[in-house]
Amino acid sequence: xxxxxxxxxxxxxxxxxxxxxxxxxxxxxxxxxxxxxxxxxxxxxxxxxxxxxxxxxxxxxxxxxxxxxxxxxxxxxxxxxxxxxxxxxxxxxxxxxxxxxxxxxxxxxxxxxxxxxxxxxxxxxxxxxxxxxxxxxxxxxxxxxxxxxxxxxxxxxxxxxxxxxxxxxxxxxxxxxxxxxxxxxxxxxxxxxxxxxxxxxxxxxxxxxxxxxxxxxxxxxxxxxxxxxxxxxxxxxxxxxxxxxxxxxxxxxxxxxxxxxxxxxxxxxxx
Amino acid sequence: xxxxxxxxxxxxxxxxxxxxxxxxxxxxxxxxxxxxxxxxxxxxxxxxxxxxxxxxxxxxxxxxxxxxxxxxxxxxxxxxxxxxxxxxxxxxxxxxxxxxxxxxxxxxxxxxxxxxxxxxxxxxxxxxxxxxxxxxxxxxxxxxxxxxxxxxxxxxxxxxxxxxxxxxxxxxxxxxxxxxxxxxxxxxxxxxxxxxxxxxxxxxxxxxxxxxxxxxxxxxxxxxxxxxxxxxxxxxxxxxxxxxxxxxxxxxxxxxxxxxxxxxxxxxxxx
Numbered sequence: 001x002x003x004x005x006x007x008x009x010x011x012x013x014x015x016x017x018x019x020x021x022x023x024x025x026x027x028x029x030x031x032x033x034x035x036x037x038x039x040x041x042x043x044x045x046x047x048x049x050x051x052x053x054x055x056x057x058x059x060x061x062x063x064x065x066x067x068x069x070x071x072x073x074x075x076x077x078x079x080x081x082x083x084x085x086x087x088x089x090x091x092x093x094x095x096x097x098x099x100x101x102x103x104x105x106x107x108x109x110x111x112x113x114x115x116x117x118x119x120x121x122x123x124x125x126x127x128x129x130x131x132x133x134x135x136x137x138x139x140x141x142x143x144x145x146x147x148x149x150x151x152x153x154x155x156x157x158x159x160x161x162x163x164x165x166x167x168x169x170x171x172x173x174x175x176x177x178x179x180x181x182x183x184x185x186x187x188x189x190x191x192x193x194x195x196x197x198x199x200x201x202x203x204x205x206x207x208x209x210x211x212x213x214x215x216x217x218x219x220x221x222x223x224x225x226x227x228x229x230x231x232x233x234x235x236x237x238x239x240x241x242x243x244x245x246x247x248x249x250x251x252x253x254x255x256x257x258x259x260x261x262x263x264x265x266x267x268x269x270x271x
Numbered sequence: 272x273x274x275x276x277x278x279x280x281x282x283x284x285x286x287x288x289x290x291x292x293x294x295x296x297x298x299x300x301x302x303x304x305x306x307x308x309x310x311x312x313x314x315x316x317x318x319x320x321x322x323x324x325x326x327x328x329x330x331x332x333x334x335x336x337x338x339x340x341x342x343x344x345x346x347x348x349x350x351x352x353x354x355x356x357x358x359x360x361x362x363x364x365x366x367x368x369x370x371x372x373x374x375x376x377x378x379x380x381x382x383x384x385x386x387x388x389x390x391x392x393x394x395x396x397x398x399x400x401x402x403x404x405x406x407x408x409x410x411x412x413x414x415x416x417x418x419x420x421x422x423x424x425x426x427x428x429x430x431x432x433x434x435x436x437x438x439x440x441x442x443x444x445x446x447x448x449x450x451x452x453x454x455x456x457x458x459x460x461x462x463x464x465x466x467x468x469x470x471x472x473x474x475x476x477x478x479x480x481x482x483x484x485x486x487x488x489x490x491x492x493x494x495x496x497x498x499x500x501x502x503x504x505x506x507x508x509x510x511x512x513x514x515x516x517x518x519x520x521x522x523x524x525x526x527x528x529x530x531x532x533x534x535x536x537x538x539x540x541x542x
Contacts, residue, residue, distance in 0.1 A: 043322075044316070044322060044323075044326045045315070045316050045542075050429070050520065051314075051315060051516055052315075052516050052517035052519065052520075054517060055315045055515075055516045055517070055540070058540070062542075151426060151429070151430055152423075152426055152427065152430055152432075152437070154426075155422065155423055155425075155426040156423065158321070158422070159422055159423055161423075164440070164444075165440045166423070166437045166438075166440035166441040166444070167437075169435070169436045169437035169440055170437045173435075173437070244326075245322055245323050245326045246323035246325060246326070248323065249321065249323075269326070269329070270542050271316075271333075271541045271542010
């Protein structure tokens, strides 16, 4: 592997199972306009949520190797499931700094909660890994955490049904335990979920704080770059977007997550 | 590639993006008890429905090569999306006979319809390919076909919500065009959909014929084996199940599709 550790002008590598991580990429762009980014979305193998830890680790390993070949100076795992299963492995394996989205989200939730009753919604893989519960208890050992997998939220968001009757019906069922447990803070532990914020807020109660780890992860990225003397010092960042399936899905749905238009997508296939 | 063409005792290879194709495997078991089967479910890369034709063809090619290494005498593509995108390629590439699920389903629909108004529901990839509309028009050029992608049905079935309020709400929206167009026959063009038969029947009207291609594909398999002098002549078949992700999902959900218990699943990873 080629390593660009130590090169301030090198881009940051960001990856996700698909397009959801674009919310994290966008937060980094806004907060760190001098940084260049290479975003990889594994659109050929999305979703990671229902897959086994071993498979998610294998995919994450391949993508990290690809990003290092592109000369990145640091890697942001912008996928909750990949963070939950693969972050410790990537930290061991890679010569560049790596951060995930779970710890920033957990920290923000602990800071936001007054009652110490915190809810977490995420994919089946993330919930089963226990990563959020561990990360919350590392910050606040006496927090009472309610966690639940919400596997239908990703396909509903991808269908664009962010305010459909069916989505209300699904969300009412998924969120009932959090209403019952009277959480005052809910972690949206999947990068697709922020698109459902209005609906989730309505069901769970508008006084419940909804934690979206994108902004917090961008702050962590800034801190990490500073610690390793890797922050870009001047100029404006450039952005590359890479997908493992064809461009269509990226160009059609990317804006929903990214906010801005994405004009060009490169392809890199695996397997 | 090793080829077992011509060997009557060799197994039939069957593949699907995941577990849905087990409905086809089960129909073949029941109709052809002397045949042995090797079933491959690409559970690490499921679903194929939203993926591009090129990616689905690449995956199908890899799996067919693996099945030939296992010594299969014929291949059944038990996945509508893979059939829609990859069947012509596999027919060209492989030395053994190959059949898919689209043509048997289309033929059964044409036979069942009195009014010639036929509906097709399937994944986004299958619908975009136009494979069903072509196959129906090849049998009945004046049929009036209404086709619609139903991307949420697969995740709803996998969540086990086959009679949930949300599933009713989704199905009512997806099926409205077929009620409007007064189809008398509806092709369930994805191997997950037969699990929603009661709900679909209730919404679309009980007099509408629902076509599930599993039984029809098993009949086609029998015909194909006879034509190529490949039918097993005696004894009882043996069954192997192989997945690309770990066994958990297969063992947990397999029975829903297969009807019988699956006790052992081998693993073969790609990519």
